[in-house]
Amino acid sequence: MTDADLALDHFKLEDTRVTRRYFDKFARITRHLSQVAATMQTEGRLSKADIGALAGYLAGLNYSFTALAHKYQFAGRASHAGQLTIDRVESGFPVYQELLEMANDALQAGQHLAGMPSVDDLKSQMIRQIVGDLTIPTRLQYAMSQRLYYEELVKGGQFWARNDPQAVFLSHRGDRRHFLVHWAVYDSQVNLPTLYLMDVEDAGRVGLPKDDRRWPMAQTHLMAQSIAGLKLMTIATGFDADFDDLHPVRLRRFHVGPMYSSAFTQQNGPLREVLEQAQSPVGEDWALVWTEEDLQTERVEQVKSGWFGTVERQIFARDPFDAGAQDRGVSRMDRSIIMPARPYQALAERRPAGFDDVRKFVVGDDGRVRGYR
Numbered sequence: 117m118t119d120a121d122l123a124l125d126h127f128k129l130e131d132t133r134v135t136r137r138y139f140d141k142f143a144r145i146t147r148h149l150s151q152v153a154a155t156m157q158t159e160g161r162l163s164k165a166d167i168g169a170l171a172g173y174l175a176g177l178n179y180s181f182t183a184l185a186h187k188y189q190f191a192g193r194a195s196h197a198g199q200l201t202i203d204r205v206e207s208g209f210p211v212y213q214e215l216l217e218m219a220n221d222a223l224q225a226g227q228h229l230a231g232m233p234s235v236d237d238l239k240s241q242m243i244r245q246i247v248g249d250l251t252i253p254t255r256l257q258y259a260m261s262q263r264l265y266y267e268e269l270v271k272g273g274q275f276w277a278r279n280d281p282q283a284v285f286l287s288h289r290g291d292r293r294h295f296l297v298h299w300a301v302y303d304s305q306v307n308l309p310t311l312y313l314m315d316v317e318d319a320g321r322v323g324l325p326k327d328d329r330r331w332p333m334a335q336t337h338l339m340a341q342s343i344a345g346l347k348l349m350t351i352a353t354g355f356d357a358d359f360d361d362l363h364p365v366r367l368r369r370f371h372v373g374p375m376y377s378s379a380f381t382q383q384n385g386p387l388r389e390v391l392e393q394a395q396s397p398v399g400e401d402w403a404l405v406w407t408e409e410d411l412q413t414e415r416v417e418q419v420k421s422g423w424f425g426t427v428e429r430q431i432f433a434r435d436p437f438d439a440g441a442q443d444r445g446v447s448r449m450d451r452s453i454i455m456p457a458r459p460y461q462a463l464a465e466r467r468p469a470g471f472d473d474v475r476k477f478v479v480g481d482d483g484r485v486r487g488y489r
Contacts, residue, residue: 125205170311188200208375282299337359363430376405408451
Protein backbone atom coordinates (compact mmCIF):
# COMPACT_ATOMS: atom_id res chain seq x y z
CA MET A 117 0.00 0.00 0.00
CA THR A 118 1.40 3.41 -1.01
CA ASP A 119 1.53 6.56 1.11
CA ALA A 120 -1.22 7.99 -1.09
CA ASP A 121 -3.45 5.00 -0.37
CA LEU A 122 -2.81 5.36 3.36
CA ALA A 123 -3.69 9.06 3.22
CA LEU A 124 -7.09 8.19 1.74
CA ASP A 125 -7.86 6.26 4.92
CA HIS A 126 -7.16 9.33 7.06
CA PHE A 127 -9.98 11.59 8.20
CA LYS A 128 -9.96 14.87 10.12
CA LEU A 129 -12.51 15.43 12.87
CA GLU A 130 -13.53 19.01 12.14
CA ASP A 131 -16.49 19.45 14.47
CA THR A 132 -16.09 20.18 18.19
CA ARG A 133 -18.94 17.92 19.31
CA VAL A 134 -17.80 15.04 17.10
CA THR A 135 -14.24 15.33 18.44
CA ARG A 136 -15.45 15.28 22.05
CA ARG A 137 -17.69 12.25 21.39
CA TYR A 138 -14.72 10.45 19.87
CA PHE A 139 -12.55 10.99 22.95
CA ASP A 140 -15.40 10.16 25.33
CA LYS A 141 -15.83 6.86 23.50
CA PHE A 142 -12.16 5.97 23.81
CA ALA A 143 -12.06 6.95 27.49
CA ARG A 144 -14.74 4.34 28.15
CA ILE A 145 -13.08 1.74 25.93
CA THR A 146 -9.69 1.99 27.65
CA ARG A 147 -11.37 1.53 31.03
CA HIS A 148 -13.10 -1.59 29.75
CA LEU A 149 -9.82 -3.00 28.44
CA SER A 150 -8.43 -3.07 31.96
CA GLN A 151 -11.42 -5.16 33.04
CA VAL A 152 -10.86 -7.53 30.11
CA ALA A 153 -7.23 -8.03 31.15
CA ALA A 154 -8.32 -8.69 34.74
CA THR A 155 -10.79 -11.32 33.50
CA MET A 156 -8.02 -13.03 31.55
CA GLN A 157 -5.87 -13.12 34.69
CA THR A 158 -8.72 -14.73 36.66
CA GLU A 159 -9.00 -17.37 33.95
CA GLY A 160 -5.27 -18.09 34.16
CA ARG A 161 -4.52 -16.77 30.67
CA LEU A 162 -2.35 -13.94 32.01
CA SER A 163 0.01 -13.89 34.98
CA LYS A 164 0.37 -11.15 37.56
CA ALA A 165 3.53 -9.96 35.79
CA ASP A 166 1.71 -9.97 32.44
CA ILE A 167 -1.08 -7.86 33.90
CA GLY A 168 1.42 -5.42 35.39
CA ALA A 169 3.02 -4.86 31.99
CA LEU A 170 -0.23 -4.67 30.01
CA ALA A 171 -1.94 -2.43 32.56
CA GLY A 172 0.89 0.07 32.26
CA TYR A 173 0.47 0.32 28.50
CA LEU A 174 -3.33 0.52 28.70
CA ALA A 175 -3.02 3.31 31.28
CA GLY A 176 -0.56 5.02 28.94
CA LEU A 177 -3.10 4.88 26.12
CA ASN A 178 -5.65 6.49 28.41
CA TYR A 179 -3.18 9.27 29.32
CA SER A 180 -2.41 9.83 25.64
CA PHE A 181 -6.08 10.15 24.76
CA THR A 182 -6.64 12.47 27.72
CA ALA A 183 -3.84 14.74 26.48
CA LEU A 184 -5.12 14.73 22.90
CA ALA A 185 -8.65 15.43 24.13
CA HIS A 186 -7.36 18.66 25.72
CA LYS A 187 -5.34 19.55 22.63
CA TYR A 188 -8.32 19.25 20.29
CA GLN A 189 -11.09 20.26 22.69
CA PHE A 190 -11.96 23.31 20.59
CA ALA A 191 -11.47 21.83 17.13
CA GLY A 192 -13.86 23.61 14.81
CA ARG A 193 -14.44 26.53 17.19
CA ALA A 194 -11.09 28.22 17.67
CA SER A 195 -9.23 29.26 14.53
CA HIS A 196 -5.88 27.85 15.71
CA ALA A 197 -7.24 24.71 17.39
CA GLY A 198 -6.20 22.18 14.78
CA GLN A 199 -8.04 18.96 14.01
CA LEU A 200 -7.44 15.37 15.06
CA THR A 201 -6.64 12.99 12.22
CA ILE A 202 -7.81 9.39 12.60
CA ASP A 203 -7.44 6.29 10.45
CA ARG A 204 -11.06 5.43 9.78
CA VAL A 205 -10.41 2.23 7.79
CA GLU A 206 -9.39 -0.89 9.75
CA SER A 207 -8.07 1.14 12.68
CA GLY A 208 -10.31 3.78 14.23
CA PHE A 209 -7.31 5.15 16.17
CA PRO A 210 -5.44 8.43 15.66
CA VAL A 211 -2.79 8.30 12.96
CA TYR A 212 0.86 7.70 13.86
CA GLN A 213 1.77 11.33 13.17
CA GLU A 214 -0.42 12.46 16.07
CA LEU A 215 1.77 10.56 18.53
CA LEU A 216 4.96 11.93 16.98
CA GLU A 217 3.68 15.50 17.35
CA MET A 218 2.61 14.81 20.93
CA ALA A 219 6.08 13.47 21.76
CA ASN A 220 7.64 16.64 20.32
CA ASP A 221 5.22 18.78 22.33
CA ALA A 222 6.16 16.86 25.48
CA LEU A 223 9.81 17.82 25.03
CA GLN A 224 8.86 21.50 25.04
CA ALA A 225 5.94 21.36 27.49
CA GLY A 226 7.79 23.10 30.31
CA GLN A 227 8.81 25.94 28.03
CA HIS A 228 5.23 26.40 26.82
CA LEU A 229 3.80 26.37 30.35
CA ALA A 230 6.32 28.97 31.52
CA GLY A 231 4.95 31.43 28.96
CA MET A 232 1.25 30.77 29.66
CA PRO A 233 -1.09 32.33 32.22
CA SER A 234 -1.97 30.02 35.10
CA VAL A 235 -5.30 28.18 35.27
CA ASP A 236 -6.56 30.61 37.93
CA ASP A 237 -5.56 33.63 35.82
CA LEU A 238 -7.37 32.22 32.79
CA LYS A 239 -10.49 31.55 34.86
CA SER A 240 -10.45 35.13 36.18
CA GLN A 241 -10.12 36.54 32.67
CA MET A 242 -13.01 34.36 31.47
CA ILE A 243 -15.27 35.61 34.26
CA ARG A 244 -14.42 39.24 33.51
CA GLN A 245 -15.17 38.78 29.81
CA ILE A 246 -18.45 36.96 30.45
CA VAL A 247 -19.67 39.46 33.05
CA GLY A 248 -18.17 42.62 31.61
CA ASP A 249 -18.43 42.09 27.85
CA LEU A 250 -21.31 39.57 27.83
CA THR A 251 -19.41 37.48 25.27
CA ILE A 252 -18.23 33.89 25.20
CA PRO A 253 -14.47 33.79 25.92
CA THR A 254 -13.62 31.33 23.15
CA ARG A 255 -9.98 32.36 22.87
CA LEU A 256 -9.48 32.08 26.62
CA GLN A 257 -11.19 28.68 26.63
CA TYR A 258 -8.84 27.55 23.90
CA ALA A 259 -5.86 28.86 25.86
CA MET A 260 -7.09 26.90 28.88
CA SER A 261 -7.34 23.71 26.82
CA GLN A 262 -3.75 24.14 25.66
CA ARG A 263 -2.61 24.81 29.22
CA LEU A 264 -4.27 21.57 30.36
CA TYR A 265 -2.74 19.73 27.38
CA TYR A 266 0.81 20.68 28.33
CA GLU A 267 0.14 20.02 32.02
CA GLU A 268 -0.98 16.50 31.10
CA LEU A 269 2.20 15.95 29.09
CA VAL A 270 4.34 17.10 32.02
CA LYS A 271 2.70 14.47 34.22
CA GLY A 272 4.14 11.81 31.85
CA GLY A 273 3.16 8.17 31.48
CA GLN A 274 1.76 8.49 27.96
CA PHE A 275 1.86 5.72 25.38
CA TRP A 276 4.39 6.85 22.77
CA ALA A 277 5.20 5.75 19.25
CA ARG A 278 8.09 3.76 20.80
CA ASN A 279 7.98 2.38 24.33
CA ASP A 280 11.40 0.82 24.88
CA PRO A 281 11.86 -2.65 26.41
CA GLN A 282 11.77 -3.14 30.16
CA ALA A 283 12.82 -6.29 32.04
CA VAL A 284 11.01 -7.67 35.09
CA PHE A 285 12.74 -10.37 37.14
CA LEU A 286 10.47 -13.36 37.69
CA SER A 287 12.50 -16.20 39.21
CA HIS A 288 15.61 -18.35 39.12
CA ARG A 289 15.51 -21.46 36.95
CA GLY A 290 18.50 -23.45 38.07
CA ASP A 291 21.54 -21.34 37.25
CA ARG A 292 19.49 -19.05 34.98
CA ARG A 293 17.44 -15.97 35.64
CA HIS A 294 13.93 -15.76 34.24
CA PHE A 295 12.79 -12.33 33.02
CA LEU A 296 9.64 -10.94 31.46
CA VAL A 297 10.78 -8.44 28.83
CA HIS A 298 8.01 -6.17 27.56
CA TRP A 299 7.81 -3.28 25.12
CA ALA A 300 5.28 -1.61 22.84
CA VAL A 301 4.99 0.43 19.67
CA TYR A 302 2.36 2.40 17.84
CA ASP A 303 2.60 0.71 14.47
CA SER A 304 2.86 3.30 11.71
CA GLN A 305 1.53 1.02 8.96
CA VAL A 306 -1.74 0.08 10.65
CA ASN A 307 -2.05 2.95 13.18
CA LEU A 308 -2.63 0.61 16.10
CA PRO A 309 -0.96 0.04 19.49
CA THR A 310 0.98 -3.23 19.56
CA LEU A 311 2.26 -4.75 22.80
CA TYR A 312 4.98 -7.40 23.18
CA LEU A 313 5.71 -9.77 26.07
CA MET A 314 8.73 -12.09 25.91
CA ASP A 315 9.74 -14.69 28.51
CA VAL A 316 13.53 -14.90 28.50
CA GLU A 317 15.93 -17.24 30.27
CA ASP A 318 19.21 -15.44 30.94
CA ALA A 319 22.38 -17.53 31.23
CA GLY A 320 24.70 -14.54 31.38
CA ARG A 321 27.02 -13.76 34.29
CA VAL A 322 25.29 -10.43 34.97
CA GLY A 323 21.50 -10.07 35.06
CA LEU A 324 20.21 -8.76 31.74
CA PRO A 325 18.91 -5.30 32.78
CA LYS A 326 22.15 -4.64 34.71
CA ASP A 327 24.41 -5.73 31.86
CA ASP A 328 25.80 -2.58 30.25
CA ARG A 329 26.77 -4.49 27.12
CA ARG A 330 23.91 -6.90 26.39
CA TRP A 331 20.89 -4.91 27.57
CA PRO A 332 21.28 -1.90 25.21
CA MET A 333 21.96 -4.30 22.34
CA ALA A 334 18.89 -6.40 23.20
CA GLN A 335 16.69 -3.30 23.46
CA THR A 336 17.86 -1.99 20.10
CA HIS A 337 17.38 -5.39 18.47
CA LEU A 338 13.82 -5.80 19.75
CA MET A 339 12.70 -2.31 18.77
CA ALA A 340 14.09 -2.76 15.26
CA GLN A 341 12.04 -5.94 14.88
CA SER A 342 8.78 -4.50 16.24
CA ILE A 343 6.88 -4.38 12.97
CA ALA A 344 3.37 -5.81 12.66
CA GLY A 345 4.25 -7.40 9.33
CA LEU A 346 7.04 -9.52 10.86
CA LYS A 347 6.07 -12.97 12.09
CA LEU A 348 6.72 -13.80 15.73
CA MET A 349 8.77 -16.75 14.49
CA THR A 350 11.09 -14.34 12.65
CA ILE A 351 11.46 -12.07 15.68
CA ALA A 352 12.08 -14.90 18.16
CA THR A 353 14.51 -16.91 16.03
CA GLY A 354 16.45 -13.76 15.17
CA PHE A 355 16.80 -12.84 18.83
CA ASP A 356 17.76 -16.41 19.73
CA ALA A 357 20.46 -16.43 17.04
CA ASP A 358 21.95 -13.05 17.98
CA PHE A 359 22.24 -13.63 21.74
CA ASP A 360 23.79 -16.98 22.69
CA ASP A 361 23.10 -16.61 26.42
CA LEU A 362 19.55 -15.22 26.11
CA HIS A 363 16.85 -17.79 25.38
CA PRO A 364 13.38 -16.55 24.34
CA VAL A 365 11.12 -19.36 25.54
CA ARG A 366 7.89 -17.52 24.79
CA LEU A 367 6.90 -14.46 22.75
CA ARG A 368 3.46 -12.89 22.65
CA ARG A 369 2.10 -9.96 20.67
CA PHE A 370 -1.13 -8.14 21.48
CA HIS A 371 -2.86 -6.03 18.85
CA VAL A 372 -5.17 -3.45 20.46
CA GLY A 373 -7.76 -2.68 17.78
CA PRO A 374 -9.16 -2.00 15.29
CA MET A 375 -11.98 -0.02 16.84
CA TYR A 376 -15.14 -0.10 14.75
CA SER A 377 -17.84 2.53 15.12
CA SER A 378 -20.70 3.41 12.83
CA ALA A 379 -20.11 7.07 13.73
CA PHE A 380 -16.38 7.25 13.04
CA THR A 381 -15.09 4.39 10.88
CA GLN A 382 -15.69 2.77 7.53
CA GLN A 383 -15.76 -0.99 7.92
CA ASN A 384 -16.60 -3.84 5.60
CA GLY A 385 -17.93 -7.29 6.34
CA PRO A 386 -20.26 -8.52 9.05
CA LEU A 387 -19.37 -5.97 11.73
CA ARG A 388 -20.81 -3.19 9.58
CA GLU A 389 -24.17 -4.96 9.44
CA VAL A 390 -24.01 -5.80 13.14
CA LEU A 391 -23.45 -2.18 14.18
CA GLU A 392 -26.12 -0.94 11.79
CA GLN A 393 -28.66 -3.47 13.06
CA ALA A 394 -27.91 -2.68 16.70
CA GLN A 395 -28.90 1.00 16.28
CA SER A 396 -27.13 1.73 19.53
CA PRO A 397 -27.37 5.10 21.27
CA VAL A 398 -24.48 7.56 21.06
CA GLY A 399 -21.45 6.17 22.87
CA GLU A 400 -22.44 2.51 22.52
CA ASP A 401 -22.06 2.01 18.76
CA TRP A 402 -18.62 0.41 18.83
CA ALA A 403 -16.65 -2.82 18.87
CA LEU A 404 -12.96 -3.24 19.65
CA VAL A 405 -10.87 -6.17 18.48
CA TRP A 406 -8.11 -7.60 20.74
CA THR A 407 -5.80 -10.17 19.15
CA GLU A 408 -3.13 -12.22 20.91
CA GLU A 409 -0.42 -14.09 19.01
CA ASP A 410 1.54 -16.63 21.06
CA LEU A 411 4.77 -18.45 20.16
CA GLN A 412 6.18 -21.00 22.62
CA THR A 413 9.29 -23.16 22.73
CA GLU A 414 8.63 -26.83 21.97
CA ARG A 415 12.15 -28.14 22.63
CA VAL A 416 15.79 -27.12 22.75
CA GLU A 417 18.58 -28.25 20.45
CA GLN A 418 22.35 -27.90 20.71
CA VAL A 419 23.91 -26.61 17.51
CA LYS A 420 27.57 -26.23 16.58
CA SER A 421 29.23 -22.89 17.26
CA GLY A 422 32.76 -22.25 16.05
CA TRP A 423 35.28 -25.09 15.87
CA PHE A 424 34.54 -26.87 19.11
CA GLY A 425 31.62 -25.19 20.87
CA THR A 426 27.86 -25.63 20.88
CA VAL A 427 25.04 -23.24 21.71
CA GLU A 428 21.43 -23.74 22.68
CA ARG A 429 18.75 -22.93 20.15
CA GLN A 430 14.99 -22.82 20.68
CA ILE A 431 12.69 -24.88 18.47
CA PHE A 432 9.30 -23.23 18.53
CA ALA A 433 5.96 -25.04 18.43
CA ARG A 434 3.34 -24.48 15.78
CA ASP A 435 -0.16 -25.89 16.02
CA PRO A 436 -0.27 -28.86 13.59
CA PHE A 437 -4.07 -28.67 13.44
CA ASP A 438 -4.20 -25.00 12.51
CA ALA A 439 -2.74 -24.33 9.09
CA GLY A 440 -3.28 -20.61 9.59
CA ALA A 441 -1.16 -20.62 12.75
CA GLN A 442 1.67 -22.28 10.86
CA ASP A 443 1.48 -19.70 8.09
CA ARG A 444 1.47 -16.87 10.64
CA GLY A 445 4.49 -18.28 12.47
CA VAL A 446 2.77 -18.70 15.85
CA SER A 447 1.87 -21.53 18.20
CA ARG A 448 -1.65 -20.20 18.55
CA MET A 449 -3.69 -17.08 17.99
CA ASP A 450 -6.68 -15.94 20.07
CA ARG A 451 -9.10 -13.29 18.92
CA SER A 452 -11.43 -11.37 21.18
CA ILE A 453 -13.95 -8.61 20.63
CA ILE A 454 -15.20 -6.13 23.21
CA MET A 455 -18.56 -4.45 22.66
CA PRO A 456 -21.58 -3.03 24.50
CA ALA A 457 -24.64 -5.21 25.11
CA ARG A 458 -26.76 -4.02 22.18
CA PRO A 459 -24.18 -4.70 19.43
CA TYR A 460 -23.48 -8.07 21.09
CA GLN A 461 -27.17 -8.94 20.90
CA ALA A 462 -27.17 -8.09 17.18
CA LEU A 463 -24.03 -10.22 16.71
CA ALA A 464 -25.64 -13.16 18.53
CA GLU A 465 -28.76 -12.90 16.38
CA ARG A 466 -26.90 -12.70 13.06
CA ARG A 467 -24.19 -15.27 13.94
CA PRO A 468 -21.95 -14.27 11.02
CA ALA A 469 -19.36 -16.73 9.76
CA GLY A 470 -15.92 -16.53 11.35
CA PHE A 471 -17.04 -15.38 14.80
CA ASP A 472 -17.65 -18.73 16.50
CA ASP A 473 -14.06 -18.98 17.77
CA VAL A 474 -13.88 -15.29 18.76
CA ARG A 475 -14.11 -14.61 22.50
CA LYS A 476 -16.75 -12.00 23.28
CA PHE A 477 -16.43 -9.52 26.14
CA VAL A 478 -19.67 -7.65 26.69
CA VAL A 479 -20.02 -4.35 28.54
CA GLY A 480 -23.27 -4.38 30.47
CA ASP A 481 -25.43 -1.40 31.36
CA ASP A 482 -23.81 -1.45 34.81
CA GLY A 483 -20.37 -1.01 33.25
CA ARG A 484 -19.21 -4.52 34.17
CA VAL A 485 -17.50 -6.67 31.54
CA ARG A 486 -18.63 -10.28 31.09
CA GLY A 487 -17.00 -12.91 28.90
CA TYR A 488 -18.82 -15.23 26.51
CA ARG A 489 -17.79 -17.82 23.97
